[in-house]
């Protein structure tokens with residue numbers, strides 16, 4: 303046991319002597335005594351004292367609260383620089399270090415006061431006879447108040463329906479969902495409608511004064527930390543059921559959203575990740591959106607993704623709109639919001655399917671929970687070029703490898719066909735017997751395999767891992783049906799969707815380059831018009847079935863810009879923290 307030295311902290315010394323005075327024995331007392339005399343605790347107390355002493359000067363305050371965001375922007379800029387100086391490289395390597403990025407994230411959390419404790423709710427056993435009223439005064443500005451109001455169905459009173467996270471009302475900390483509005487600017491609102499209240503608010507100038515009866519146990523809820531990737535486009539202007547259009551958050555498929563509240567079963571509150579606007583917006587919850595998609599698939603089997611899936615006809619039971627500077631009107635009745643709620647999930651044949659991809663039709667693309675995966679130096683994620691046969695995946699893969707053959711590598715395929723004399727095992731192919739290959743396929747060792755002229759061909763997951771572990775970037779251009787086998791926490795692929803340009807451009811670019819049809823393995827000939835149309839058709843279909851897996855899209859119009867974009871993707875994979883399914887990190 304360490305013996306306290308002379309400069310031992312006085313508070314610890316006092317605690318120790320009072321412990322001795324207790325004169326009790328036993329394991330707990332011995333443990334406490336040892337703890338109070340330990341050097342580690344003493345060091346911690348000293349650190350604490352120093353922080354408290356320095357804090358008194360109040361010299362420490364964060365200059366910014368988005369250091370990590372700035373870092374990512376810098377990395378993006380540096381990624382575009384072709385020739386880099388030594389200083390650039392040093393800065394790059396520093397900014398890419400996971401520990402450095404972890405410090406920046408922690409810094410931002412502290413700067414954003416992400417740790418603040420929340421005050422306990424007002425006790426619900428307070429005297430009900432004596433109604434507590436709070437007067438809240440807010441300065442009117444260009445910013446919306448960030449709250450919606452509605453008429454309470456049971457009491458008929460005007461209440462705060464919801465408070466948008468990060469908005470003016472939320473930041474005041476004084477207005478909560480469920481608070482009853484008694485008066486606005488001195489005008490009692492009893493027996494008024496939400497629209498009347500909006501009119502009062504719109505006509506007010508300077509400050510707005512609310513007289514509110516606080517709701518019990520409705521204190522501000524803590525922000526959730528959930529991030530999701532949106533798998534559909536959403537525009538609140540086209541959504542007839544959103545309780546308040548101005549409160550809606552528009553987003554595109556692929557955007558990462560920070561879900562700050564899931565308190566409401568049908569309308570979540572979210573911010574777009576990386577945006578500096580603190581006020582959250584309303585988005586349809588997963589349950590609501592799933593219901594809409596299923597409803598759309600049943601009523602319109604041709605429905606493709608890209609359009610917001612909405613139930614019923616537009617302009618139905620919509621909530622009254624609200625002005626941008628005022629609290630918003632009520633949520634429409636629950637029945638108006640829920641025409642799809644009781645609809646069971648069903649399989650629906652949407653395409654004229656020839657392959658067996660029933661599994662994929664089960665996926666209802668709403669949101670995918672994601673988390674940031676930090677790059678691990680020397681362990682780049684495999685780069686997967688997905689797309690329709692003939693679109694140019696192999697051409698782009700070849701050109702990428704040609705830019706740096708030591709860095710970009712494609713796995714050597716396995717085959718059961720006999721080795722030719724001119725061939726070397728492990729160079730063009732790994733030659734194995736048909737029995738061995740069949741057994742490995744049955745054991746799930748292959749990420750893709752197929753048969754051509756009576757011989758098996760395929761690529762193993764292990765060969766991908768070997769390349770990753772060797773510090774090089776593994777580049778794959780598998781058949782699209784291999785995607786679901788590939789997209790696992792084990793391989794963590796970065797999937798780039800190679801999509802064709804519009805038909806006219808597809809034909810023009812391929813004809814100008816004398817492109818060879820990849821549909822005909824036996825002879826070298828140009829693509830037919832029907833084949834060009836097929837490329838576009840199957841591209842749409844692959845995007846529909848697997849779009850939720852794609853990390854980015856590249857349009858393969860002219861080869862040079864497509865390759866430049868691919869090089870950028872390859873850079874990102876090696877250097878940037880990227881969003882991946884949260885389940886990969888658990």
Ligand SMILES: Nc1ncnc2c1ncn2[C@@H]1O[C@H](COP(=O)(O)OP(=O)(O)OP(=O)(O)O)[C@@H](O)[C@H]1O
Nearest residue numbers: 691692693694695696697811815817818820859861
């Ligand atoms: N952007 C482009 N402009 C002109 N020609 C292109 C372009 N991209 C690819 N090609 C040509 O189109 C043909 C088919 O490309 P590629 O073999 O890469 O297709 P793929 O997607 O790998 O299809 P498959 O899997 O069926 O081989 C090739 O002759 C290739 O050189």
